[in-house]
Amino acid sequence: MKIGVFDSGMGGLTVLGALLRQLPAADYIYLGDTARLPYGSKSQATIARYAVSSARFLVEEGAEFLVIACNTASALALDAIREAVRVPVLGVIETGANAAQVSSLTGDVLVIATDATVQSHAYERACAEHGLRALEKACPLLVPLVEEGWIEHPVTLEVLRIYLAELLEQAERPGLKPDTLVLGCTHYPLLRTQIERAVPDLRVIDSAEVTASQVSAALIEYVHDGTRERRFYATDSVEKFKRLGTRFLGEAIDCVGLVNLGG
């Protein structure tokens, strides 16, 4: 079983890292569309075009199951990807909503994500299908702060404090009683400790971990120990991918192929 993992950049490596721990016997092929990132500030039409060409590449390279590790692409392009390829496709929003349902006792959950993900209200819809009320907030500064490496930095703690205070204040008005916070962007797990400290009353859901668990549960019977292939592709600088990707994957990345998807 060869699993394709797609993200606009390197954040999806947190999902791949969790998959490697939970389902190590499978083969994996990862694509980061680094030449066209970020997706989170762009339009649905553009995001769908980019995500479909990326998904097609992974299937052409032999992927038999696709994990869309990018929240923005899951929110805005999942239907387009499913129409374009003939293999099963799983997005992180569905898995995040599943996990929120397990976590939440009150039925009220909070979601932090990119601009595009929030504007799509994909989490709100996915949560509603699980009987949950969701309040979403865009936190556009968190990705650049993580990419600057300011994980423990006072500025990052202050930005987190501001965003989360605004979200909790918004939750008070409709009388929500949230007990769960979903990290709706693959960069945010790197700030998990800081986020948990800022909102100690909320259970924090890392969609990377829960996606890996759900993929693992669904596929474990199809996976037999084989070559344990791990292939990495990026659409921009492979050097940068190796250097920064290690931070997200949690282990060294030796070899990355450069692929041109046009544009």
Next chain:
Amino acid sequence: MKIGVFDSGMGGLTVLGALLRQLPAADYIYLGDTARLPYGSKSQATIARYAVSSARFLVEEGAEFLVIACNTASALALDAIREAVRVPVLGVIETGANAAQVSSLTGDVLVIATDATVQSHAYERACAEHGLRALEKACPLLVPLVEEGWIEHPVTLEVLRIYLAELLEQAERPGLKPDTLVLGCTHYPLLRTQIERAVPDLRVIDSAEVTASQVSAALIEYVHDGTRERRFYATDSVEKFKRLGTRFLGEAIDCVGLVNLGG
């Protein structure tokens, strides 16, 4: 005379705004490559590919003179653009270095810019050609802070303080006596007041203003009052371009064409 102005996004509208004030009789056509922005974190090969296709579009639309209002594209793709099109091409780095030479009495200047611009050392080279020593620093959080609209925000003032203190500390080691700071990214003029307050001993050079002055000086004899055409194009959401572009241009943008450059 129809002048094409190119930027990876909307920041170049600060250059167009200055041109409209200084050379209002010309025709203008502006392209923001918003589907593929930002350029500042990407590789030279990718930036050159994107910038060349953008420049070709402007020339096909009738531009007789190109202003590369994007510092990153000026730093990494100016030669590639000049090879690809047959009209004169002016980049903001050359004009910024010209202005720094006029401003600096000590011959030592500081430059703040994106990652890609700094790593290219294009400002260092352009300044050296004018007999100046330049020290460059990447400030990757400033663009997202401007785009979040946190212009007067305490977090932005703190980030500016940190970046500028690091830059001044680096300048002390080689014994530089800087008296001039070049804003090497078209987003930074929106923070000009805050930057001037943070470094009151430095003269701040806004490459948008100085580029407009130099274009105006070079072209004024070719410009005759005509239709005063102003056309805007973007490669992603025209609604977002209209909404956010106004902040950079300083006046309303009514009509934006959507263009697909591939990718």
